[in-house]
Amino acid sequence: MRLPKPRGVLSEWLVARLAEPGLTGEAPAPDSRDDESIALWTLHELSFRGFEDADERAEWDPGLLGVRRDLEEALEERLRSRWSEAGRDSTPRAGGVPEALEELVAEDDGPSLADHVRRHADRDQVLELLRQRSVYHLKESDPSAFVVPRLPVRAKAALMALQFDEYGDGDPNRLHSHLFARGLEAVGLRPEYGAYVDDALTENLEMNNAGSLFGLHRRLRGAAMGHLAAFEMTSSLPSRKMVQGLDRLGLAGPMADYYDEHVEADAVHEHLAARDICGTLAEDEPDQAEDILFGAFTCLDVEARFATVMLDTWGVAG
Amino acid sequence: MSARDFDHPDVVLVPYGPMLLRGAESVQDADGTVHRVERPVVALCRCEKSSRLPWCDGTHKVIPRGPRT
Numbered sequence: 001m002r003l004p005k006p007r008g009v010l011s012e013w014l015v016a017r018l019a020e021p022g023l024t025g026e027a028p029a030p031d032s033r034d035d036e037s038i039a040l041w042t043l044h045e046l047s048f049r050g051f052e053d054a055d056e057r058a059e060w061d062p063g064l065l066g067v068r069r070d071l072e073e074a075l076e077e078r079l080r081s082r083w084s085e086a087g088r089d090s091t092p093r094a095g096g097v098p099e100a101l102e103e104l105v106a107e108d109d110g111p112s113l114a115d116h117v118r119r120h121a122d123r124d125q126v127l128e129l130l131r132q133r134s135v136y137h138l139k140e141s142d143p144s145a146f147v148v149p150r151l152p153v154r155a156k157a158a159l160m161a162l163q164f165d166e167y168g169d170g171d172p173n174r175l176h177s178h179l180f181a182r183g184l185e186a187v188g189l190r191p192e193y194g195a196y197v198d199d200a201l202t203e204n205l206e207m208n209n210a211g212s213l214f215g216l217h218r219r220l221r222g223a224a225m226g227h228l229a230a231f232e233m234t235s236s237l238p239s240r241k242m243v244q245g246l247d248r249l250g251l252a253g254p255m256a257d258y259y260d261e262h263v264e265a266d267a268v269h270e271h272l273a274a275r276d277i278c279g280t281l282a283e284d285e286p287d288q289a290e291d292i293l294f295g296a297f298t299c300l301d302v303e304a305r306f307a308t309v310m311l312d313t314w315g316v317a318g
Numbered sequence: 319m320s321a322r323d324f325d326h327p328d329v330v331l332v333p334y335g336p337m338l339l340r341g342a343e344s345v346q347d348a349d350g351t352v353h354r355v356e357r358p359v360v361a362l363c364r365c366e367k368s369s370r371l372p373w374c375d376g377t378h379k380v381i382p383r384g385p386r387t
């Protein structure tokens with residue numbers, strides 16, 4: 001993947017600096033949320049697959065780490081204030097975390113893109129959605145992989161069971177991000193990692209940044225696992241709707257297979273994530289209970305914001 | 319925490335949800351068809367409402383809860 005297109009003064013500064021390591025000078029303040037989001041997305045990406053036109057050492061460059069920290073602090077503060085504004089920030093008992101997660105998910109009333117795809121979306125809308133989704137699905141599960149060494153015994157074993165399945169149970173053909181790439185190709189879209197980052201909406205970048213922020217910081221391991229649980233708990237039924245919508249539009253085949261795989265897989269993963277990962281983590285480290293719920297709330301909240309903008313663009317009420 | 323052994327059952331019944339089955343190689347459904355298992359853990363539908371029996375597809379979440387099973 002190549003460096004993304006800048007979206008403002010900060011990302012312009014950053015992309016120039018990554019392409020030419022000799023450059024120095026202070027980072028300017030971002031001039032929009034879009035600028036801020038693509039800058040943080042780019043800095044995080046240095047810890048995933050990186051960019052062919054960026055200096056590899058930039059990942060641990062102290063100056064860039066400072067910029068990253070400032071952007072991460074702003075993002076975390078924003079996410080936490082949404083959580084407290086929503087009034088969902090009561091701390092569950094350590095033993096009650098799986099039930100609290102279930103309740104949070106059951107009460108989620110965010111708009112559903114899968115509902116729209118199932119019944120009404122046209123082909124262009126679905127392709128647009130897939131381009132947006134590709135930003136995450138082509139690195140599916142990678143943020144949670146960073147959390148493995150930071151967990152106590154039971155949560156670690158359960159996370160590995162889940163990740164093993166996400167990564168194809170040892171079969172490269174069944175790796176979820178690879179299934180998605182094959183799906184993209186089959187519907188005529190570009191399958192390369194990061195292909196559509198330049199098209200990603202701000203809300204989509206923020207959704208990805210939240211997941212990477214949680215995954216990359218040991219301090220936020222609870223939030224990372226809560227985020228994972230909410231993601232898995234809201235996947236089976238919507239995936240089935242995606243399959244129905246793709247079939248309706250004549251897009252059956254590898255892309256529908258990708259979603260189809262998630263119907264059954266995530267019916268298992270949601271229990272692993274809520275009980276065996278988050279439940280045991282909260283028992284072993286009770287101070288994580290609150291952040292588990294914060295992470296779960298954030299997953300639902302950023303998805304709802306993304307869905308709202310997509311539906312707005314299409315002139316559809318959520 | 320001491321280095322103790324943990325409970326790690328092969329079968330877990332999820333309240334109002336599926337049966338999680340670990341380490342199975344094949345499962346025979348109610349019609350007698352045998353399905354190969356390809357994942358380390360599978361969720362078997364107990365509510366009978368799944369669209370892809372014998373596997374759970376999450377449908378149990380949208381049907382009213384009867385007495386706990």
Ligand code: FES
Pocket residue numbers: 334335336337362363364365366367368373374375376377378379
């Ligand atoms: S138990 Fe999940 S669909 Fe029946």
